[in-house]
Amino acid sequence: MPIRIAPSILAADFLHLDKEIEMLNTYADIIHLDVMDGSFVPNISFGFSVLEPVSKIARIPMDAHLMIVHPEKYIERIAALGIQMISVHLEAILQQGDDPSEMLNSIRSLGCQAGLAFNPDVPVEECYPYLKDCDYVLAMSVRAGFGGQNIDPNIYSRVKTLKTEIERQGLTTPVEIDGGVTILNAPELAEAGVDIFVAGSTVFKATDPASVIAFLRGAGQVPLQEYNSAL
Ligand code: DX5
Numbered sequence: 001m002p003i004r005i006a007p008s009i010l011a012a013d014f015l016h017l018d019k020e021i022e023m024l025n026t027y028a029d030i031i032h033l034d035v036m037d038g039s040f041v042p043n044i045s046f047g048f049s050v051l052e053p054v055s056k057i058a059r060i061p062m063d064a065h066l067m068i069v070h071p072e073k074y075i076e077r078i079a080a081l082g083i084q085m086i087s088v089h090l091e092a093i094l095q096q097g098d099d100p101s102e103m104l105n106s107i108r109s110l111g112c113q114a115g116l117a118f119n120p121d122v123p124v125e126e127c128y129p130y131l132k133d134c135d136y137v138l139a140m141s142v143r144a145g146f147g148g149q150n151i152d153p154n155i156y157s158r159v160k161t162l163k164t165e166i167e168r169q170g171l172t173t174p175v176e177i178d179g180g181v182t183i184l185n186a187p188e189l190a191e192a193g194v195d196i197f198v199a200g201s202t203v204f205k206a207t208d209p210a211s212v213i214a215f216l217r218g219a220g221q222v223p224l225q226e227y228n229s230a231l
């Protein structure tokens with residue numbers, strides 16, 4: 001499967017969000033929606049007042065990344081918007097004493113792809129028991145909460161370890177990483193086995209976001225110099 005690019009609208013221009021979504025409809029693969037509650041993470045982003053209008057004009061799949069406590073309260077409403085991918089944080093589920101397999105399967109039962117997200121300080125092994133219950137893994141490459149952070153250098157080996165375990169379990173679960181992705185580190189990340197890149201600042205702060213998306217998608221295959229004018 002080719003690498004897919006999921007720009008995070010956290011870094012978009014919210015005064016012109018319709019134009020930003022239209023750009024993603026044309027050039028990206030997935031629209032990444034970062035929902036933060038100020039409790040699971042120290043920051044607040046947006047909720048249904050953004051998810052609803054975006055879902056009305058999105059023509060590519062949407063991916064809701066729930067950085068919230070008690071995500072089970074909202075997944076039905078999110079699924080009803082036609083948002084195809086919903087990820088929940090392993091730490092949040094365990095902290096509230098719930099069973100990650102049950103939570104993931106309840107997302108699946110709504111007809112959505114279930115993603116299991118976890119922060120850089122969570123040992124990757126902790127997600128192994130739940131791999132069979134998720135449709136994608138969201139390995140955070142920065143601590144969840146803010147856009148524009150530097151990538152955690154451990155992500156390369158974490159992705160490799162995860163990919164090996166996914167294969168060992170006879171699965172083909174895609175690995176999505178989120179945070180600090182740039183055109184400079186994308187080739188090495190692609191080499192490590194990343195299937196889906198979430199990228200906020202790198203896409204939306206570029207002069208030519210379409211070219212940046214194209215470069216990320218072909219990471220490691222197209223020389224960077226060909227994209228220099230886009231940056
Ligand atoms: C962080 C969010 C990310 C973030 C990525 O909590 O989950 O999706 O927006 O932003 P960049 O690409 O700017 O690091």
Ligand code: ZN
Binds near residue numbers: 032034065178
């Ligand atoms: Zn995210």
